[in-house]
Amino acid sequence: MFENLKKFQADGCEGCSSTDCGSCDQAPQEPVNDQNCTHDCGSCPSAGGCGSFDPKSLLEKQNEFSDVKKVIAVVSGKGGVGKSLVTSLMTISMQRRGAVCGIMDADVTGPSIPKVFGIDAMAEGSDAGIFPLLTNTGIKTISVNNLLENASDPVLWRGPIIAGLVKQFWTDVLWGETDYLFVDMPPGTGDVALTVFQSLPIDGIIVVTSPQDLVGMIVEKAVKMAEMMDVPVLGLVENMAYLKCPHCGEEIPVFGESKTAEIAAAHGLEVLGRIPIDPKLAAACDRGLIEAFEGDWLEKAVEKVESL
Numbered sequence: 001m002f003e004n005l006k007k008f009q010a011d012g013c014e015g016c017s018s019t020d021c022g023s024c025d026q027a028p029q030e031p032v033n034d035q036n037c038t039h040d041c042g043s044c045p046s047a048g049g050c051g052s053f054d055p056k057s058l059l060e061k062q063n064e065f066s067d068v069k070k071v072i073a074v075v076s077g078k079g080g081v082g083k084s085l086v087t088s089l090m091t092i093s094m095q096r097r098g099a100v101c102g103i104m105d106a107d108v109t110g111p112s113i114p115k116v117f118g119i120d121a122m123a124e125g126s127d128a129g130i131f132p133l134l135t136n137t138g139i140k141t142i143s144v145n146n147l148l149e150n151a152s153d154p155v156l157w158r159g160p161i162i163a164g165l166v167k168q169f170w171t172d173v174l175w176g177e178t179d180y181l182f183v184d185m186p187p188g189t190g191d192v193a194l195t196v197f198q199s200l201p202i203d204g205i206i207v208v209t210s211p212q213d214l215v216g217m218i219v220e221k222a223v224k225m226a227e228m229m230d231v232p233v234l235g236l237v238e239n240m241a242y243l244k245c246p247h248c249g250e251e252i253p254v255f256g257e258s259k260t261a262e263i264a265a266a267h268g269l270e271v272l273g274r275i276p277i278d279p280k281l282a283a284a285c286d287r288g289l290i291e292a293f294e295g296d297w298l299e300k301a302v303e304k305v306e307s308l
Contacts, residue, residue, distance in 0.1 A: 060199045066175040073205045077218035079187035081210045082239030084112035087184040088290050093302045099179040104169045105143035107186040108162045114145045118288020129174045142173050159191035189225045197229045204234040211258040234304050236264045241274035272301035
């Protein structure tokens with residue numbers, strides 16, 4: 001490569017009298033290495049084949065007071081399908097099995113975790129970092145609502161600022177010894193999703209869907225994003241899957257026939273659970289008593305996470 005570069009500088013290109021090869025897009029480029037790599041692969045002539053870029057170099061380090069063993073993100077390509085519910089139920093279920101668990105509420109503009117767990121205190125910190133807030137059963141949590149003077153104040157921040165805050169939830173919060181940290185993701189495949197997938201050592205994601213055809217199509221975007229980012233997809237969880245008749249116990253498909261199994265099969269994934277429309281579960285969330293829920297809808301998902 002360097003020999004060719006010298007020849008271009010000495011002789012110019014064929015049919016070209018200039019020797020200003022430095023500004024010529026036809027001139028061979030110096031190979032990318034550890035010293036001159038900018039990590040801007042979009043403008044790099046060696047992108048995709050330089051071998052010098054390690055994706056792990058983007059991972060943010062935990063602080064010295066944190067030791068998180070496994071990180072599980074709960075995602076979807078659309079809002080309103082129940083990511084916060086699945087995150088909460090998964091965390092509680094793992095905690096009931098003896099694991100030390102935490103929740104990072106990465107949905108900065110629409111935080112739900114403090115409400116469903118009945119947490120309204122402000123987070124405190126020290127020179128070492130920010131202390132997570134504990135639920136009644138000892139689950140560690142952090143959310144932007146615990147940093148605002150008024151929980152009803154909107155967060156009017158642009159994407160990069162929001163993504164930066166989520167990164168700080170990983171680097172600055174004192175998680176201590178934590179077996180499983182569940183990340184309640186915002187909807188879609190934007191800045192925060194990219195930041196989490198690139199900055200946190202994600203061990204797997206759970207994709208949440210609901211039975212409607214439209215939601216199924218959007219969930220496929222989340223699955224494909226994970227595949228593109230080389231993040232393991234543990235499986236799908238279907239929320240609002242059915243309504244059980246209180247008189248006869250029949251399962252009524254309120255939103256029509258589910259397509260979740262088809263979507264999962266198309267990507268070689270498992271359906272890890274189906275959560276019904278349950279008025280008692282909804283009331284528990286509204287009253288901040290989600291930790292009192294009863295149900296075994298996510299047993300398969302819990303076993304999947306435990307097997308990591």
